[in-house]
Amino acid sequence: MKRALGVCYYPEHWPEAQWSDDAARMAQAGIGWVRIGEFAWARMEPAPGTFDWGWLDRAIATLGAAGLQVVLGTPTATPPRWMIDRHPDMLAVDAQGRPRKFGSRRHYCFSHLGYREESRRITRLMAERYGANPHVAAWQTDNEYACHDTVLSYSDAARAGFRDWLAQKYQSPGALNRAWGNVFWSMDYADWAQIDLPNLTVTEPNPSHSLDFRRYSSDAVVAFNRIQTDEIRKYSSAPIAHNYMGRVTDFDHFAVGADLDIASWDSYPLGFLSDRIEADDPFKARFLRQGHPDNQAFHHDLYRAVGRGRWWIMEQQPGPVNWAPFNPAPLPGMCRLWAWEAFAHGAEVVSYFRWRQAPFAQEQMHAGLLRPDSAPAPALAEVTQVARELAAMPDVGTARGDVAIVFDYESAWAWDVQPQGRDFEFFRLAFAAYRACRRAGLNVDIIPPDTADLAPWPVVLAPGLMTLSAPLRAALAAYRGIALIGPRSDTKTADLAIPVPLGPNIPGLDVTVSLAESLPPIADEPLAGGGRFLSWFEHLEGSAPVLERTIGGRPAIMGGAHLRYLAGWPDDATFDRLVRGLAAQAGLVTHDLPEGLRIRDSATHRFVFNYAPEPLVWQGVTIPAAGVHWQPL
Numbered sequence: 001m002k003r004a005l006g007v008c009y010y011p012e013h014w015p016e017a018q019w020s021d022d023a024a025r026m027a028q029a030g031i032g033w034v035r036i037g038e039f040a041w042a043r044m045e046p047a048p049g050t051f052d053w054g055w056l057d058r059a060i061a062t063l064g065a066a067g068l069q070v071v072l073g074t075p076t077a078t079p080p081r082w083m084i085d086r087h088p089d090m091l092a093v094d095a096q097g098r099p100r101k102f103g104s105r106r107h108y109c110f111s112h113l114g115y116r117e118e119s120r121r122i123t124r125l126m127a128e129r130y131g132a133n134p135h136v137a138a139w140q141t142d143n144e145y146a147c148h149d150t151v152l153s154y155s156d157a158a159r160a161g162f163r164d165w166l167a168q169k170y171q172s173p174g175a176l177n178r179a180w181g182n183v184f185w186s187m188d189y190a191d192w193a194q195i196d197l198p199n200l201t202v203t204e205p206n207p208s209h210s211l212d213f214r215r216y217s218s219d220a221v222v223a224f225n226r227i228q229t230d231e232i233r234k235y236s237s238a239p240i241a242h243n244y245m246g247r248v249t250d251f252d253h254f255a256v257g258a259d260l261d262i263a264s265w266d267s268y269p270l271g272f273l274s275d276r277i278e279a280d281d282p283f284k285a286r287f288l289r290q291g292h293p294d295n296q297a298f299h300h301d302l303y304r305a306v307g308r309g310r311w312w313i314m315e316q317q318p319g320p321v322n323w324a325p326f327n328p329a330p331l332p333g334m335c336r337l338w339a340w341e342a343f344a345h346g347a348e349v350v351s352y353f354r355w356r357q358a359p360f361a362q363e364q365m366h367a368g369l370l371r372p373d374s375a376p377a378p379a380l381a382e383v384t385q386v387a388r389e390l391a392a393m394p395d396v397g398t399a400r401g402d403v404a405i406v407f408d409y410e411s412a413w414a415w416d417v418q419p420q421g422r423d424f425e426f427f428r429l430a431f432a433a434y435r436a437c438r439r440a441g442l443n444v445d446i447i448p449p450d451t452a453d454l455a456p457w458p459v460v461l462a463p464g465l466m467t468l469s470a471p472l473r474a475a476l477a478a479y480r481g482i483a484l485i486g487p488r489s490d491t492k493t494a495d496l497a498i499p500v501p502l503g504p505n506i507p508g509l510d511v512t513v514s515l516a517e518s519l520p521p522i523a524d525e526p527l528a529g530g531g532r533f534l535s536w537f538e539h540l541e542g543s544a545p546v547l548e549r550t551i552g553g554r555p556a557i558m559g560g561a562h563l564r565y566l567a568g569w570p571d572d573a574t575f576d577r578l579v580r581g582l583a584a585q586a587g588l589v590t591h592d593l594p595e596g597l598r599i600r601d602s603a604t605h606r607f608v609f610n611y612a613p614e615p616l617v618w619q620g621v622t623i624p625a626a627g628v629h630w631q632p633l
């Protein structure tokens, strides 16, 4: 397979006379794919039932004539204003009970059945019209589910849907009362109609209630998406993608991904560093114009799993964005580095957002590959260079990881609902484990929580899993590599209650968490072997050998040759020590990488990326700031 480049384009933003020149310049730059359509509902259907497809027909024809393949997006993230008159109650409602109004985007509630039908209708019309169009070579459903915090909605539609979902799950209010423990505080329900959404309560709602609402809300995204994939598949055999986001756990991406052919994600490394990643100021200053050296890779590996091997970058940052607290420009070379890093992790396509900077509306300060006056912006030359390099290079393939990290969206919801310590967040813990692997130069695969066979990986990390799925529990019991489980893993039931016997309950690992404590940033739990636990520390009992202790003498790691339980949240230095130790025992080679240098093996090449703002040396090769080096394996 040949990897390719793409770009996001909005023909409706530009005079039609400009389209063919734009298309020719895209093709000339070496771009092969162009995504269009995802916000253009008001131009497709300017009034209810009145359609204007002519412009879209001509846009697709113009792009196709230039040799470009089109990704056609359904426009359901931006229902037109008339839609709100038709369905005044379709707006999502925030946790304070306020409707989220028209005037930007994503102003819909996933649970609203009327809007689901509208979404089916526009998707069917597009699929009927373009499903056999030779230029439409892929589809995108909606745009960035969850963006702007839109998964949880406390609307009437959500309440009705939630009650129905609960009735199907529990069959009787008595079963629900038992599962949630509603005897506590006299919260018993006698009828489904008595159950409200878990917002605006006096103090915290029952955590099991909140967790079920998170599950319901995730299922609503899955159902919404499936309506579109069902319609598209009736008329088109082109693959279907959705563009996911960075650091978003609000719905189960594996479940949405099961209905899609390709996972894609929108990578804005500088926006994320400014806005979504915890790091100290010196680190943020060092990587200001390059992004966090592990954040992109983490999401590449996550979405490779979500896409069952098939994944793209649908939107790649080309210059300053507009939405982060601060919006610096990338260091020259980073637009090339980010693309090659994605290809090294197996991306099929890297598509830049957007072709030309729009001089109007919300994103007028967001860079494109062209400036608003159509002159090239700095990224265009880098894109052109990547296109040339891709053309000259044989396919790089995707390698199997050395280490697997289990990633579980339900656990993210569980710990959001019940953090127990302010800092306990599933994503942060999984990312901390991932960063340690990367600093050791290891290739990582992220794997779903129902993985039934762990044999491909010499080392498995399973931090923060609320409970274990039956397949994963069995896979761990049979595992012959080294698995480090915990902290806070398998210590709850699926109802978010404490199991008896206390967890973890993994065959072959006699360890019990007898007590869990969370620690404020001013405290830690130092370890006898060096380093410390932060934020979280569990007291362990059991007959399994103690492999490490705290300075105070409590078990820090217990277990045997294959299964081990980690009692706390290690700081970075401790994670480094633990990961390197596991790798050495498993016979894996680790590396001492200077800060900012990262490596990733594809099936055929070793890639070395310099995220640092100065040149770094790798095995005698000097790699400039923002430089990429590759060599055959």
Ligand code: GAL
Residues within 6 Å of the ligand: 143, 144, 147, 266, 268, 315, 321, 322, 323, 353, 363, 366
């Ligand atoms: C993404 C979104 C795009 C655009 C972009 C700006 O979140 O999908 O439509 O808004 O951000 O960076």
